[in-house]
Amino acid sequence: xxNVSAEQLGTESISSLLIKQALPASIGILVMSLNVLVDSIFxxxxxxxxxxxxxxxxxxxxxxxxxLGMAIGIGGASIISRALGAGxxxxxxxxxxxxxxxxxxxxxxxxxxxxxxxxxxxxxxxGKGSIFELAKIYYVIVLYGVPFLGLNMMGNNVIxxxxxxxFAMVAMIIPSIGNLILDYLLINVMDYGMEGAAWATTISYxxxxxxxxxxxxxxxxELKLSPKYVRIKFSIIKEISSLGxxxxxxxxxxxxxxxxxxxxxxxxxGEAMVAVYAIIGxxxxxxxxxxxxxxxxxxxxxGFNYGAEKYDRVKESIYTAIKYAAILATIVFxxxxxxxxxxxxxxxxxKPNMSELELATNAFVLENTPSAMRWVFAATPIIALQxxxxxxxxxxxxxxxxxxxxxxxxxFFFIPLILILPNFLDELGVWxxxxxxxxxxxxVTGYFLRKEVNETLIDR
Numbered sequence: 001x002x003n004v005s006a007e008q009l010g011t012e013s014i015s016s017l018l019i020k021q022a023l024p025a026s027i028g029i030l031v032m033s034l035n036v037l038v039d040s041i042f043x044x045x046x047x048x049x050x051x052x053x054x055x056x057x058x059x060x061x062x063x064x065x066x067x068l069g070m071a072i073g074i075g076g077a078s079i080i081s082r083a084l085g086a087g088x089x090x091x092x093x094x095x096x097x098x099x100x101x102x103x104x105x106x107x108x109x110x111x112x113x114x115x116x117x118x119x120x121x122x123x124x125x126x127g128k129g130s131i132f133e134l135a136k137i138y139y140v141i142v143l144y145g146v147p148f149l150g151l152n153m154m155g156n157n158v159i160x161x162x163x164x165x166x167f168a169m170v171a172m173i174i175p176s177i178g179n180l181i182l183d184y185l186l187i188n189v190m191d192y193g194m195e196g197a198a199w200a201t202t203i204s205y206x207x208x209x210x211x212x213x214x215x216x217x218x219x220x221x222e223l224k225l226s227p228k229y230v231r232i233k234f235s236i237i238k239e240i241s242s243l244g245x246x247x248x249x250x251x252x253x254x255x256x257x258x259x260x261x262x263x264x265x266x267x268x269x270g271e272a273m274v275a276v277y278a279i280i281g282x283x284x285x286x287x288x289x290x291x292x293x294x295x296x297x298x299x300x301x302x303g304f305n306y307g308a309e310k311y312d313r314v315k316e317s318i319y320t321a322i323k324y325a326a327i328l329a330t331i332v333f334x335x336x337x338x339x340x341x342x343x344x345x346x347x348x349x350x351k352p353n354m355s356e357l358e359l360a361t362n363a364f365v366l367e368n369t370p371s372a373m374r375w376v377f378a379a380t381p382i383i384a385l386q387x388x389x390x391x392x393x394x395x396x397x398x399x400x401x402x403x404x405x406x407x408x409x410x411x412f413f414f415i416p417l418i419l420i421l422p423n424f425l426d427e428l429g430v431w432x433x434x435x436x437x438x439x440x441x442x443x444v445t446g447y448f449l450r451k452e453v454n455e456t457l458i459d460r
Contacts, residue, residue: 009085009163009304014316017301018294018324021165026293027173034176037286040278042183043197044347047134048354049275049361051194052347054134056278057127060258062142062149065110067251069103069150073157074299075244078397079236080161080223081300085307089222097229098236099154107150114143125255126262129271130357137194145202148209155212161300162222167215174211175204242399249403253410260418261430268427271357272364279347279369280376287336287377290328291384294321295391302395311457318392318453325384333380340370368427375431379438386438389445393452401448409441 009017044052076099083092114121118139127135152171159168179200186196215221258281265273298321305313336343348362386409393402414437421429 009081009301014301014313014320018297018317018320020297021160021163021301022294022297022321022324023165026290026297027169030289030293034286037282038180039183039197039201040282041346042180042187046187047193047197048358049348049365050130050271050358051134051197052278053271053274054127054131054194055138055197056258056274056281057122057125057131057135057262058139058142059281060255061114061121061125061139062146064251064255065107065114065143065146066149066153067248068106068110070153070157070251071244071248072099072103072106072150072240073154073244074247074394075240075242076154077157077161077299078243078303078394079239080158081303081395082307082397084161084222085304093223093225094229094233095236095240096158096223097225097231098233099158099240100151100225101230101232102237102240103150103154104147107147111143111146114146115140125259126266126274128266131271131274134194138198141195141198142201145205148205152205152208152212155216158223159212159215159221160296161303163300164215164220165297167220171208171212171215175208178207179204243394243397243402245399245403247394247406250406250410253407253415257410257415257418260415264418264422264430265427268422268430269364269368272361273368273427275361275365276369276372279344279365280373282347283336283343283373284376287332287380288329288383290332291325291387294325294328294384295387297321298388299391299395302392303397306396314396315453315457318388318449321388322384325388326381329384330381333377336377336380337374340373341366343373344369372427372431375428376434379435379442382442383438385449386442386445389449392449401452405441405445405448408444409437413437413440 012020040052040055043055076095079095080092083089083095118136122132122135122139152175156168156171159165159171182200182203183197186192186200190196192199216223216225261277262274265277269276298317301317302314305311305317344366348365354362386405390402390405390408393399393405414433417433417436418430421433423429425432
């Protein structure tokens with residue numbers, strides 16, 4: 001897991017580079033995903049299954065604001081990778097400085113808006129009935145830490161664009177481990193309940209932020225800022241935004257999906273059905289960690305070599321990334337098909353003296369989650385092509401096709417399907433919308449990726 005210099009991205013073997021870049025990214029995403037997973041297990045066991053549903057309501061709101069930082073980070077990282085590949089360090093530095101200023105400005109503004117409209121946003125995202133009060137407690141506290149989350153996501157992608165995946169991995173591990181330790185202390189030991197869960201998350205964001213600041217101030221980073229680079233330059237902000245819009249649009253669509261899913265499922269089965277989706281949602285975050293790791297590792301390799309006009313290496317990176325990601329996705333698929341009931345049981349409380357609502361919710365979740373999970377992950381083996389294909393266009397700076405392919409699965413296919421199919425098939429219509437959208441999006445992405453490779457890379 002050695003760090004890779006910018007020059008090595010253009011010379012070392014693609015397989016070796018992809019492993020070096022993807023392994024730390026995968027481990028970081030694994031730990032981060034395990035954090036979300038174990039955090040939910042702790043909340044479910046120590047507070048209750050309704051609390052898991054409450055967090056499921058809050059996550060898309062806070063993550064959308066945090067995703068603003070991720071969008072700025074990924075958009076700027078694409079520019080930085082290509083600038084370093086072309087030997088233009090001045091542009092890399094100016095881009096990084098503008099990323100910092102833009103992230104602080106936009107995340108703090110969004111937090112202010114989020115706190116102002118708290119009583120409107122929570123019910124809109126499905127925080128109804130007994131879910132509302134728990135969701136509000138969690139939402140307000142977590143939102144205080146979201147600017148740090150935005151800066152963390154931005155900084156993490158810049159670290160990776162420098163060819164320092166090990167440091168990016170550590171930046172993802174620190175808040176995850178911190179959150180789990182704080183969960184245990186604040187929820188289980190000190191009995192602070194939902195407030196404890198929220199403060200554990202917020203403090204963990206701060207710990208990550210402090211580590212990222214350390215990295216950029218240390219000798220490990222090539223990006224040494226001076227005040228002139230932090231001054232906003234609108235041409236750079238425009239370029240960052242156009243590329244980052246891919247990531248932001250994806251997260252915006254995810255937030256809309258949570259809004260629709262929580263409301264549709266609440267109407268179909270109340271709080272218990274929202275809890276089923278909350279568990280599946282955690283598995284969606286966790287299960288794809290190796291595929292997302294390969295995708296993250298692929299981005300700087302493709303971007304650097306495209307900027308250096310080494311097109312044979314770009315093609316090789318595409319095919320190698322798809323192969324590795326597909327193998328890993330198939331392994332994930334097998335595990336989810338075999339053990340869905342055991343996975344669902346991990347999230348349920350077995351504490352004594354549970355209320356009738358909690359007992360009924362547990363029984364419903366245990367009965368309905370396994371079949372739903374099998375449907376949701378039915379097309380998992382083919383997602384590698386869709387993710388790598390969309391990431392390629394982002395890596396080479398083609399914002400429009402990257403945006404359209406990123407939105408293809410969830411925006412163009414999945415949302416219409418969940419609005420139509422439940423009218424005929426009830427909750428089954430919700431669950432089968434996932435694999436149908438996966439298949440359609442993969443077909444579309446495969447077509448455009450092949451077309452792009454044949455037209456842009458083959459003859460060079």
